[in-house]
Amino acid sequence: MATRERKRRRGSRQAPLTGGDTRLSRASVARFSLYLRHLEMFGREGIETVSSGQLGDALRITDAQVRKDLACLGSLGQRGIGYPAAELIGALRRKLGIDRHWPTAVVGIGNLARALLRYRGFPQHGFRFVALFDSDAAKVGQRVEGLPVHAPADMPAVIAASGAELGIIAVPSEAAQETADALAAAGIRGLLNFAPVVLRLRRDVNLVSVDLAVQLEQLAFLVHLAGGE
């Protein structure tokens, strides 16, 4: 028997993502938000029951996919009828963890941050902006969308006082890693990063990155490919 010392994986291998009772795949979770949004729309139209087919049409995925996903939430569907919209919404909210408020801090008060602060979808889903930071002395002290801008040095105190648990990084790439470190040190538990940088974080700080340049390049690639034939 050779020494089965597994080759050290860099970083942490994707944690298994055990969602309590049922195993939920990352892919399903990525769709939960979309189900939720569409169910809310259906709800506003007065629809009380939706079928996997309707949801699938809305998201442009198959009905089987929808059923597999929703099965993770328990047996909410009624055969021959469909799923009760209100119950589904509640179950999705609970599973996603947005059946509560998420106090959120934003670092880097540029146009992107302003766009996010003004976006009405966030408060609707429980996200509350509670603290803003910018390293530009000219911005510190100003109010943006009703919130004062603080200096990065005040992060520990302001974060603690505001109770922020999530952080949004909207600073230039050069400053992204140090911002992430500062937020992590201040006790933030999850980061949404918009800087085009691969951040290194302690394993207990969660990370979601959105790289806008990558998205646009994906698009260019698709068009390039389609145009090529």
Add this chain to the structure above:
Amino acid sequence: MATRERKRRRGSRQAPLTGGDTRLSRASVARFSLYLRHLEMFGREGIETVSSGQLGDALRITDAQVRKDLACLGSLGQRGIGYPAAELIGALRRKLGIDRHWPTAVVGIGNLARALLRYRGFPQHGFRFVALFDSDAAKVGQRVEGLPVHAPADMPAVIAASGAELGIIAVPSEAAQETADALAAAGIRGLLNFAPVVLRLRRDVNLVSVDLAVQLEQLAFLVHLAGGE
């Protein structure tokens, strides 16, 4: 033999994505942009040759993954040595289709659009903003980042004159579908959509969507899960 009339798939099933010579997976393409960015960084540091291990460490993926991906570009690697950075960069650019300019239009000149217009990563990768649109009469005629804002009614003429091939949708969700339709009708070949809506498009218009609320909800879910145990 039952009538093998396949159940009508809604929308188009994911086209096979035949990248010319070698089959490239969507997942690989999604990483190409990242390889490119890191190679450019290595290049600026004066590094001329990189190994799959180095790139893997930078992106936090395995070296085998890197080699598999790069194999799609042809045999650029040199055994025992690594990959020549400059050649790789060129090959990636060509494969992604960003070895050229992409004239791009932006609709909805709010904070998000301003953030994008100002982002220096785009021009660096060949994206050129050539036309802006907003339905707000107060904005029409203004200049933003040096470009005049046009009325949506002028789309066909302005798009044609500017030669825009890509479009960025940064309008509120209510207006997203009609904006997409207008851009498609004006001859745009690819759309980057920021509205939290599932757009319907002709199959010959490519689409990439970025839903910021979904991303933040993903993050909340991860933290929720991590905190839950």
Add this chain to the structure above:
DNA sequence: GGATGTGAACGACTTCACAGCG
């Protein structure tokens, strides 16, 4: 009939393991 829930088949992506070459 109409819709869910689910094993089984399928396909896509990732990792392993190692041959091959500089």
Add this chain to the structure above:
DNA sequence: CGCTGTGAAGTCGTTCACATCC
């Protein structure tokens, strides 16, 4: 020896097909 290139194995995600139940 180091590092690439690649079949084979493994894992994950999607689709099919159908039993099941209202």
